[in-house]
Amino acid sequence: MHEQPILNAKDFQSPQAADWCAGCGDFGILKAIQQALAALGRPPEQVAVFGGIGCSGKTPYYLSSSGIHTLHGRVLPFALGAKLANPALSVIAVAGDGDGLSIGGAHFINAARRNIDITYILYNNGVYGLTKGQAAPTLHLGEQLHTMALPSDQAALNPLLLALASGYSWLGRGYAYEGKSLARLVEQALRHPGTAILEVLQPCPTYNRIQTREWYSETHPQSGEPRLYPLAEHGYDGLIPPDADTTTIQAKQAACFARLNEWGEHIPLGVFLEDLSRPAYPEDGGGNRAIADPAGKSLARLEGIYAQLQIP
Amino acid sequence: MHEQPILNAKDFQSPQAADWCAGCGDFGILKAIQQALAALGRPPEQVAVFGGIGCSGKTPYYLSSSGIHTLHGRVLPFALGAKLANPALSVIAVAGDGDGLSIGGAHFINAARRNIDITYILYNNGVYGLTKGQAAPTLHLGEQLHTMALPSDQAALNPLLLALASGYSWLGRGYAYEGKSLARLVEQALRHPGTAILEVLQPCPTYNRIQTREWYSETHPQSGEPRLYPLAEHGYDGLIPPDADTTTIQAKQAACFARLNEWGEHIPLGVFLEDLSRPAYPEDGGGNRAIADPAGKSLARLEGIYAQLQIP
Amino acid sequence: MSHPIIHWRIGGAQGSGIDKAAQLFARACVHSGLAVLGQREYHSNIAGRHSYFDIALGVEPPTSVAEYPQLLVAMDGESLFRHLPMMRSGTTVIANRASLGLTLEKLPYLDAPLREKLRHDYGNELSVQKMIDSATGRGVTCLSVDIEGEQARIAEQLERPSKEVKRALNTLMVALGGALLGLGERALQTAMTKLFPRPEHRQLNAATISHAYRLAEAQNWPCGELAAPARAPARLLLDATQSVALGKLAAGLGLQSYYPISPATEESSFLERYPSVASREGEPFHPRIIQVEDEIAALSVAAGAALTGVRAATATSGPGLSLMAEGLGWAGMNELPLVITLYQRGGPSTGMPTRTEQGDLLFAIHAGHGEFPRLVMASASTEEAFYDAMEAFNYAERFDLPVIHLLDKMLTTSLASVLPFDSQRVPIERGRIASPAAGEARARPFQFTSDGLSPRLPLGQPGSAHWRTGVEHGESGLVTENPQIRERMMEKRAARLAMILDELPEEAMLRHYGEADAPLLLISWGSNLGAIQDAIARLEKGGHRARAVQIRILWPFPSTAVEKALAGAQSTVVVEANHSAQLASLLQSQTGHHPDHLVVKYSGRPICGDALAEALELIANGNGEARMVLKNPYE
């Protein structure tokens, strides 16, 4: 098909300097995306990155690919529309936990139902960063950021648990400061032929002083185990092969469910599910083609349809 | 507190005749709600039933309680607003699968996060009834209603699975034509002191000719087991006691998850989860009280706040 | 019955075959070489309530149905209670004899105010017979037929169970009406054959039709003879949802997203039936028709598609547009071509989903916070809807902005016979598309140019990687808060409004009807046009000369052209199907002109030529009030 030039992460850097706060986890995610895109090997103009609204949503400006800064909560339908109309595009959607799980909730749970080949990266920082420190739906009950007058009176939503229930066919979780494994996860998500969601634990040093970089790096006082641990090293395998039967699928989902419920002392990273048993959405159709002849006359022939409405 | 008169289902009937199609499952749900409300024993004016938009959403007109016909997809926030402002009300929200899971998706996943004491009844008929037969999010991949030009290209959403992931503290499923057990389920949901969701399998004879009354009544060709079976009779118990520890909670949730994945040949009915371990939202505050003296002068004293803004 | 245009009506319960009856009748008329225009009124529940269908027929295409028909075919007793008061001297009713004894009390669905009104006008203990007597007294001919008896005879003759024969009640009633009007039996039989594919149904309906014609003959009904033109041209019989869908296909639609909503859904459902559309060259087209989770997603998916350069659209109704307000602003800010087809319905809020209204004009013009350009256009007829749907994409792409194409519920149930649309009449104009040279600096989607339009950059083309954003931006699509760039971008976006008015030919913006020097000027938009044309013809018979201007592009408002049209008018009347007279306020804000009269209707029923003519006659005679409301309690 295309001749793929050899690319490196630099090819995906933008002239625009990122204006995130110093120490923000978003920098790590940006870098991982650049590396993954380089590994994927598609030229920047064949890649479209859609951003929601939030600190996270600014990511597209800092990539040399096409970048579309959409509306708060609407990043998924924008991205899906582009992919449906031009299946040759590689499409990434990036957004914050507020964007995806609050205002974007209806899209979040419906976006994977066609299993269209896009990758959704959700930046989980527990907070509304851009609007200066209100609770995001990922902040836990009773937690209180320094910007909040009272502790949160709402239970947290678990992004990947919701994604499992919504039928995303690839689920992964990375950490903003584990650059290498994060880049690898982004690449895997990109290569997955269906709707993939990658949650990234993203410290927001400015507003979230609970789930900080230090907190994530802690080890368990008794066991000495790190808080963040890679699923793969614990023998976990989330792959559902193309021909899997219902029993296998349900067993895999149950195992995934159990891991997704881990939070706090131990938080797994890696690929929770890679479901190849679901049909991917057809990639035919769409595309930008001529609709008129050079004289501007429509190429559509409607006579076949007229025949059904015509009298006599 | 209140003296509770003895009420029966008739007291909750409305003078308005229901204009659903003959044979519609909604009639059964209506009756069950009337019976449950009678059993609950609160007078009609202390009950507010909120409806979404859809055939389902008309239910409030057919009840003698207060009934608010809201907007498509917004029934939950309307209901929550009323309950927050007047905690003495018994609040029910009723809506279709389209209303709840499509357009209302963001509210669906966020509504239970405060665990406010309301009951949400979701009518699952697989279809957009009122708009004449498009696929609802509960219609399965590849299924085609006679009103559709092509089979559905979208995987179904599972309402209760999403509700589990969203933290509803009571999950149940009933069937529109099993009146007695349905009324009992509605009553249980009403009595649960937190956010309860009751999914009702609701045949739509007009537009859904796949999941029909006959289909639900079928027994398995080999085993002779009925398609619909009661969880309770299979030794399932979804109760999480108030003092449950994490291990118990996770085990109960895992069992619930497994049952929620059953569909097709065997479909469980009953209470999937009754989580008493989550704190209910405080019922104090709110309420409609005097804000001015008889002369119309505000009763609020702001001096305490002024003191913090005042110079010198 | 010598009028060139005949107004026929059938009434009955929703679900009792009213639609099929009207289809049959309309098709038979078209088979006879006549043109038809239909209009359906129904409640927003699924079954049981009263519904009726008007059809106007003539050698020349009718432009309006009537509030006061010439022939009423009553399928049931409720129809007689509801419509007899609307029958005027010289008109005819066909009724089922069995319903004559029906009393008002027995009707479960009749709304209380109508019940009261009937009691008030016709007295207590009201029966159908009493109403018929009253109608007969005012010169209405009432033909009552022993329907059960006749059906029994048909059953006997066919040796089929009478239950089956009863199902063909609608055909029987249509055929009786057809016989009375002098509609050829052959035409009705031909139309029937198309509508009933199953042989057993055909046999039954064929027998029913011929029985009806024999009966009318036997009973010496005063049957007319329909003027039939020499040659019956092939005509499409469709409503505006179908003509818009066809127009979109002709325009090369790439993607349409939608969320179901009355009365817009039909358009998308129709499109879904044609996943493959033949092309004059090469592969067929595969427009993607995508049902999504809500209208916010519908707008966003269409916008995402438009970014890739395909022609993208969505179709909705008022509540959907409310939810699209934010996305609309994004499209405006991003200079993105996008078409939103808006089928207005009775508002506000959920309102009256199956009734008509022109209530969303000012909202369409102002929807979305902040200031951004858009084009708002309105079609007046099933036929215009096709060509306008094509033009909508042209406008969107020539001027790089979202286009709202207004229709309404009335047009979605206006069954019209039209000559097949010429999909090549409207040339396809795609605006300026960028061709970035390889190796150039970053592509600039918002490039400043002399005319303020930046060459369009579809996603995914070589050398065209670029940014877009709803945040204020510079040429590159990167965010800026610089005041100078902000000002230039605001000016760049706004400038295309003047450009539209400069570049579009006058007839795209407004159309004139009637004689240029007629003293009475009717100003309107959208679906009222047909009633206005009809009313002008009626006024002429009464010796009053009127003309009309139909404003087709409502935003940017073609002030200059409208002011030209206003010149010379002795009296101006704005006609609208809404309460607040939105066009009138737009007219005043954009031209300073305050119309002399308003004629509005907001009961949810369409404005019809006959009732409008009566109001206008008052105006023409100097007896019109400044604000006149068209009301009809029986509709």
Place this chain on the structure above:
Amino acid sequence: MSHPIIHWRIGGAQGSGIDKAAQLFARACVHSGLAVLGQREYHSNIAGRHSYFDIALGVEPPTSVAEYPQLLVAMDGESLFRHLPMMRSGTTVIANRASLGLTLEKLPYLDAPLREKLRHDYGNELSVQKMIDSATGRGVTCLSVDIEGEQARIAEQLERPSKEVKRALNTLMVALGGALLGLGERALQTAMTKLFPRPEHRQLNAATISHAYRLAEAQNWPCGELAAPARAPARLLLDATQSVALGKLAAGLGLQSYYPISPATEESSFLERYPSVASREGEPFHPRIIQVEDEIAALSVAAGAALTGVRAATATSGPGLSLMAEGLGWAGMNELPLVITLYQRGGPSTGMPTRTEQGDLLFAIHAGHGEFPRLVMASASTEEAFYDAMEAFNYAERFDLPVIHLLDKMLTTSLASVLPFDSQRVPIERGRIASPAAGEARARPFQFTSDGLSPRLPLGQPGSAHWRTGVEHGESGLVTENPQIRERMMEKRAARLAMILDELPEEAMLRHYGEADAPLLLISWGSNLGAIQDAIARLEKGGHRARAVQIRILWPFPSTAVEKALAGAQSTVVVEANHSAQLASLLQSQTGHHPDHLVVKYSGRPICGDALAEALELIANGNGEARMVLKNPYE
């Protein structure tokens, strides 16, 4: 420096303490008995970009900050590049000597067009020194201070690490400016004590302040003396988000729902800090402040609460209102009292979240499909915002409709000193509340009454079970499609618009400023009022007499009152902070009046009195154009 009002400005990088500096300065002024008005400009990123804060101070409360200040305190070099061009003859700049050598190339955040403009105006290889030379040439006094040296001296004196001392840079700069203006050192010290609770900070800042005053003395700066009134009244120092929040509390707020959005969030955050509000009788109030998942939910939760009879509100900005359009229509259709506080910001779309604009007026009036009543009102100042927030609930409940209360970003960053609000000045009016008799038939929420207002039925009261719906309905709240009821309900709902204009006192609808016979009439709404008052005073000095009318209720439009105000004006000017002059088009549509001039600004920066006065002077001299745009590339 003999002006009665002094215009002070401080500039620096976002996050470098600009806000704190301005707070300190403002508080010190108020401690001295002066009134202040502040305005903050900043970028919408989290840190690093340029930001500045203007403060106007005077014995009489200032009504506007200035585009061209009298004293600039530059915290960094970028501030000098950006603001020196705005310094006019007779004004003063305090700069850090270390930044004099800074060149244009070294600024990472300076936007390209400004860079170009500076190069164009001041030549290439531009340094701060070069700009200062140019300013000095035009009569600007530039006081450059060896900040590092002075801080080293302070560190030495305090025996604290210089790193710590450097953190008090903002205090040092403020104090230098204070000394120059003649602001009492005591006042500054007192204000500082309040702002810095920790003793070690206090010590450092106290030393810094007194060092600055000594330095100014030592260097013989041309220090002024601030006119200080005899008695310093207690004043609140706050912005409009706080005064609206206080107004809501005074009005007895029951529930406020919100979704975070700039610049509206601050209001809800402020409310969250007061979960308990003292009452004059009995238990304290516990208004519920509820963060929800989006603006659609915010509107819906507030509506749900309003149904129970409590006073309910939400606060948002343009994008939020876009999402509330559908819910707004539901409230209108249900005659539900509800308050939506709308903080406008630069649009369209995501636009310029931290910049100001009056871009949502026509959207607020037309948001939502179909036709339903609403009241749209706008406040002009921090003080009005309090009383208007109280009135908003009164209007909502008296007329049973949603009220949109317009403010804008400018007001949210207008730090004003005001006399404590009198929460009893506005009597609380709750409209008509039903008291259903027990044993009555079903309660009728939409009862037809002589004046068209139905007694309100809160959910949960004895004997009051009822229905409500967004579908067209009869008195009982059950659905109807009857044309007569439909018409009456449309008329009932619409009638309250006329009722509002009838019942509200004229001063609620509009306010007059200036002498009644002044020939030049300025017409405006919202936050421009302060600049207009300031400009009128400035014009007077130039011998031109002008007056102003501030339209406070914008929908229904008080046409009669406005027409009265127009009478006698020789020339009318509409002043607005938007591109399309929305008030002007509203004015024309509602009164037919076409203003002679428009003065608009749409760079996202507020209209200031000095720049406005210059434009108006051109008009007064007959040299004004029909449309004048206020531009300032350096803002």
